[in-house]
Amino acid sequence: MVKIEILEETEESIKLLLSETDRSLANALRRSLITDIPKMAIDEVRFQLGTKEEEGEVWETTGPIPDEMVAQRLAMIPIPTIHDKFYFQDECPNCKDLVEADRGCLECQMIYTCVVFGTEDGRWVTADDLKYLGEESLEIPAEYKTIPITKLLKGQMIEFYATAIMGRGKEHTKWSSVCGVSFSPRRIGVLNNKTKAKILWDMDLKINAKDFDKDGKLTDINKVSTLISELNHVGEGTEVSRDFKDAITLEDVPGEFILYFETDGSMTPRTAFLKASEELGGRFGSLEQDLSEAL
Ligand SMILES: [Zn+2]
Incomplete structure (x- = not known):
């Protein structure tokens, strides 16, 4: 059974250590993260077209x-x-039996509206101008409000209703909630030759002999990643590489x-990872059932 440990976590990124597993499971998780997580994204936009006259001025869309x-x-x-709040349209208890064009209710869609008039100097229309029809917690988060959409000059205006629905990344990238998904084998540093390793220590970088244990191993994940970049100073293509040779090497930790x-x-x-694991688990569960039925 795979073990998972969170190494670093912020609001937008996460680094996990997977152990007692193999490359294929790590890759399956990576693919599931990119393609399988249910996510809300704007799928339909209804633009209002025409002209508007206000206080003697004419605005055109x-x-x-x-x-x-x-x-x-x-x-x-x-x-x-919010996964507990919204359904996929074809699974929504109120809409699943309707034809596709008629689907859409409070439990399977989110509607944002936007009306903006241009100015003499140009007015940026940003994600902040999207107003959610419903509770405030579903407004676009503050840190993304500056995302630019278009810019309008005097006499120009924009007005639309945008509808978001639940989808998966495999249908369109707008429904993919992750980016930069990567995994690599965990590695440790091995000190093979104390005398020659001095070439690196003498450069006075972050990692030095004291970081290695008495068996000559460096296992701390963050320190290993620093070591990997510092080894570039003595690696191939550098003047000292001929002397340094394999004084310090990196070894993969199996599994x-x-x-x-x-x-x-x-x-x-964290939610993205849980959902991806859930989807993957569900898929293997049904595969197991298919297999047992077929055999
Ligand atoms: Zn519905």
């Missing part, structure tokens, strides 16, 4: 970029995703992998 491009930008804005990823802000990395 035109702008510097086409509506299709505005819609594309809206799709990529991170929409806060241990470090998994790292970031999210786009639609959910925390």
Whole structure:
């Protein structure tokens, strides 16, 4: 059974140590993170077209970029995703029996509205201008409010309703809540030749002989990652590499992998990881059932 330890965690990124496992499971988790996590994203935008007259001024629904491009930008804005609150439209208890065009209710869609008028100097329309029709906690999170959508000059305006629905990354990248997903084998540093290793210590970098234990091993994950970059000073292509040779080497730890990823802000990395594991577990569960039925 795979063991998971959180090494670092922030609001947007996470680093995990997977142990007692193999490369294929780590890769399955990576793929599940990218393609399987349910996420809310804007899928349909209804633009209001026409002119508006206010206090003697005429505003027209035109702008510097086409509506299709505005819609594309809206799709990529991170929409806060609360998994317990919303269903996929084809699983929604109120809508699943309806034809696709009629689906959409409080439990399977989120609607944002936006009305902005341009100014003489140009007015940026940003994610902050999207107003959620409903409770405040589902507004675009503060740190993403500055995402630009378009810019309007005097006489130009934009007005639309944008509908977000639940989807998965395998259908479209707008429904993928993670980025930069990578994993690598956990490695340790091994001190093979104390005399020659002095070449590195003499450079007065962060890692030195004291960091290695009495067996000549360095196991601390953060220190190993520092060591890996510091070894570049004595590695191939450097003047001292001929003397340094294999004074310090790196060894893979069997069955241990470090998994790292970031999210786009639609959910925390922890939620993303839990959902990905859940989806993967569900898939293997049904595979097991299929197999037992077939055999
Ligand atoms: Zn519904």
